[in-house]
Amino acid sequence: MTQAKFITFEGIDGSGKSTQARRLAARLGGAVLTREPGGSPGAEEIRQLLLTGDPDRWSAETEILLFTAARRDHLEKTINPALAAGQTVISDRFADSTRVYQGATRGDLRDTVDRLHEVMIGREPDLTFIIDMDPAKALERGLARKSGEDRFEDFGLPFQETLRHGFLALAKSAPERCILIDGNRSEDEVASDIATQYAARI
Numbered sequence: 001m002t003q004a005k006f007i008t009f010e011g012i013d014g015s016g017k018s019t020q021a022r023r024l025a026a027r028l029g030g031a032v033l034t035r036e037p038g039g040s041p042g043a044e045e046i047r048q049l050l051l052t053g054d055p056d057r058w059s060a061e062t063e064i065l066l067f068t069a070a071r072r073d074h075l076e077k078t079i080n081p082a083l084a085a086g087q088t089v090i091s092d093r094f095a096d097s098t099r100v101y102q103g104a105t106r107g108d109l110r111d112t113v114d115r116l117h118e119v120m121i122g123r124e125p126d127l128t129f130i131i132d133m134d135p136a137k138a139l140e141r142g143l144a145r146k147s148g149e150d151r152f153e154d155f156g157l158p159f160q161e162t163l164r165h166g167f168l169a170l171a172k173s174a175p176e177r178c179i180l181i182d183g184n185r186s187e188d189e190v191a192s193d194i195a196t197q198y199a200a201r202i
């Protein structure tokens with residue numbers, strides 16, 4: 001039996017990650033589709049603490065701990081059991097989001113993010129699709145949803161530009177698992193590109 005694969009989707013808010021994660025899961029059949037922050041009952045509770053309320057609700061340090069706590073629970077309760085059962089896992093965001101978002105907000109905390117990851121998570125995806133797109137277009141898409149979970153999206157366009165560059169740098173620094181996808185295309189075009197790249201790598 002081939003080893004089950006762990007696939008993640010990353011990118012700025014509104015870049016089409018959720019749409020494409022869903023489409024790849026539907027295409028593969030039998031894959032576990034999950035998301036962060038969240039993906040397990042405990043981590044979904046932590047998600048509410050992170051994504052709703054005053055943007056200044058948490059210090060940067062507390063926020064990193066909450067994202068890491070949520071990820072640890074997600075890994076223990078959802079990701080690892082599914083992989084052990086031979087199921088492919090597709091996650092809409094994972095550790096790269098902490099590296100980029102929390103690293104972008106407070107660059108001096110990037111080392112803390114990396115150390116916490118090493119101690120508490122210690123797992124990288126087998127393959128990561130980073131969907132790259134124009135932040136102005138992505139922001140329009142994202143805010144059009146009005147989900148109420150907009151604590152981060154409230155930070156606006158310059159923040160999204162910084163994040164985009166963070167994801168591009170990350171893709172360059174981990175080419176063995178990251179594939180950059182041009183998200184400025186129709187849903188169908190992006191999905192077929194992802195399907196082709198997936199087949200080539202897995």
Ligand code: ADP
Nearest residue numbers: 013014015016017018019020141142185186187
């Ligand atoms: P993310 O998970 O990255 O925030 P979503 O997949 O939720 O992004 O997409 C954000 C919004 O943009 C949704 O309303 C979705 O239907 C729409 N959308 C997704 N992909 C595309 C695309 N390629 N072209 C146009 N609209 C899209």
Ligand code: TYD
Nearest residue numbers: 012013014036037067093097098101152153
């Ligand atoms: P998500 O629900 O994926 O938002 P979107 O669909 O708009 O991309 O993620 C919620 C927000 O949490 C998003 O703005 C990114 C942020 N986030 C972090 O800052 N750090 C993290 O580690 C994760 C997983 C998400």
